[in-house]
Amino acid sequence: MRIGSMLEFTEHHRYYIFRDFSLSGLDHKMLTLIYQPIVGGLAVALYHLLYQGIEEGRSGYSRLEPQRKLFLGLGLSMDERSRRLVIEQASKLEAVGLLQSSRLAVPDHAEVIYEYELMSPLSPGEFFQTVHLTMLLRDKVGKYAVISLREMFGSSEPDELAHAQLEKENISVPFYELFQLNMQSFDTELEQALTEVAPARQASPRAELASARIPYGEIILRFPRNSANRSSVERLRHRPDSLAQVNYVAYKYNLNVTGLCRLLDEDDIFDGNGELNVDELQLKANGLYRHQLKRDEGREKALARSEAMAGEVGEDERDEPEYEVSEQYFLPVPSPLQGRCDIQQYNMLMRNEPHTRFLRRFFPGAVPDWIVNVFERIDLHYKLAGPVINVLIHYVIGGQEAGRITRTYLDAVASNMLMKGLDTFEKAVVYVREQAQMEQDKGLRQGGERGAGAASGKRAFGGRGGSNGRTPSRKPSIPIVQEGTRDSSVTEAELEELRRLAHKLDGKS
Structure with a gap:
């Protein structure tokens, strides 16, 4: 929690809580045995206090209340030392991914409201796959304690199956093989009713994009420490949507961890506020992808067509x-x-x-x-x-x-x-x-x-050649002057008169 002045964070400022999950028995065990050694008992107590701000069995938003309730719930006095202590505990929860704090300015008012969005604890598998969290736990409790805790959260496979070579076949029945929905009718009243009873403001949906499954720990371990984008990459830990978009770009253009870190270190990938510029990342990733295509062109031509197809199908089946x-x-x-x-x-x-x-x-x-x-x-x-x-x-x-x-x-x-x-x-x-x-x-x-055109043409020329099976012509029948026999009935006197008229017309008479 970044607070510039203690006057910006007092017991008089109001706050509200948001959570969209409920803690299970495994989550409580993770908080007690895993997170508490890292952040301390007071930070976990603050997490439980915020969690109880919303009634059990419900999710959504709490009422607006002054932060005095948080100070009294933790047994703290209303002074500057207590404010710094609450800020420190909230910062610890934010660093391990259990809390996200925001400051909201009310328009036309000088009042500032704080929003505390709770995150569910990671599952044991997710926690121990996150490298930096596992290393931090090791620094707090020791290597052998970490191994013991990992074994405590898992159940081993039966001995009969542990070393057997088994062939696994998926016999699950898909949805549309068993159920048939009525696609002809769409219940608009139901959609409208569900929209009306939904909360006025909900958490931003986290779209499950196809992912390269590169965890944040792998990215931050390989990212240069002296890079100008180091602080922006560190913020990806608390921005799952941006991290999902980064993984989707890596999946889309076949990027490994090294190539992804190289792109994140480029200029204009993050704006001045540290927000991810997805369009710029896609442009640079596409250029790297095209370059890789040219490099692999010769190798792809050398491979057999059947082997290339088999490798492509095997790659696609994993996602x-x-x-x-x-x-x-x-x-x-x-x-x-x-x-x-x-x-x-x-x-x-x-x-x-x-x-x-x-x-x-x-x-x-x-x-x-x-x-x-x-x-x-x-x-x-x-x-x-x-x-x-x-x-x-x-x-x-x-x-x-x-x-x-x-x-x-x-x-x-x-x-x-x-x-x-x-x-x-x-x-x-x-x-x-x-x-x-x-x-x-x-x-x-x-x-x-x-x-229709062929039928009309047949009707128009039906009187000519229609009965003998010949195709009627599209041109009209134009009579042609036939060359007949020459008539020699003109007398000599008439010929002389014709010659005289011709000379007269020529002006020679």
Whole structure:
């Protein structure tokens, strides 16, 4: 908690609490045995005091109350020493990820309100995978105590299974194989009622993006200490949304920890307030990705096509999709991918995979450079959503009329999607279906016009040649002057008169 002056943090200032979780028995055990040796008993007492500010079994926001309640709850007096002590304990909770403090200025008033957002303790697995927290616990209690605590929170595998070579088969039943929803009717009243009874202000949703699963501890250990962006990278520990975006960019462009730290150390990745500039990070990551593609081009050509495909499938199977696709929005599997996945798997890939990975599935080898350039512009400049770009790939590249693929056509379809405001997977699917129906109707209409034209031509020329089976001509029948026999009935006198008239007309008479 950064407080410049003690006058900004007193027992008279009001505060409120927010939490969207409930502590379990395992969480209480983690607070007592793991977090308390690190931050101390008074900091854990402050955490419990804030937790009890909201009724058990509920989540959301507490009432506005003066901070005097916190001082009295901790048994502290109302003086400057107690203020510094509360700030110190809150800072410890913030450093280990249990609390996030904010200061809110009320418009048109000089009053300042403090917001305390509680975070749930990490699970034992997550805690001991976080390197800097484990090292801090080791410094507090010792190496052997850490090993003992780790064993205390886990149950070992049965001896019969520990050393056996077992083949694991997933026999779980998916949702749409057992349940069928009525997709024809949408209950708008229910949606409106749920919106009305929801809290007026909720915690920002934490979208579960596809992730490279690079923990914060790995990033901070490899990041240069003397870098200008060091403080901004350290703030990622308390900003899970920004850390998730960083991991998504690393997943999208196949970045390892070293490459990611190199990009985070670049200029303009963080703004003046330390906020992550996602667009700039994606631009630099895309440049590194293109450079890596050129380096790997020779190696990819040397690999056998079957080995490359097997390696690609194995890599994709490790990343489970995060978003489900409703059956009413399923698109058919295109012919290049038939036999490699069913319709549900294909739509899950199209909904969740980045376009760089989804595009490679339609090509047995490397993707042509001009196609990579077109989709790079669509992603980075047009700002189309990733699922919408994948639907565009399905519509243009996976369609039956793939022979008409050009830069102009791809750009025209993407521009049309952008103008129609397609920002979700579902809207893009509806757009593709409407376009397919329009093309089908246009084909039927043109076929009908050709049939009507042929029938009218047959009626117009039915009197000429219609009965003998010959195709009637489209040109009108124009009579042609036939060359007949020469009539020699003109006498000599008439010829002489004609000559005289000709001389007269010539002015020679």
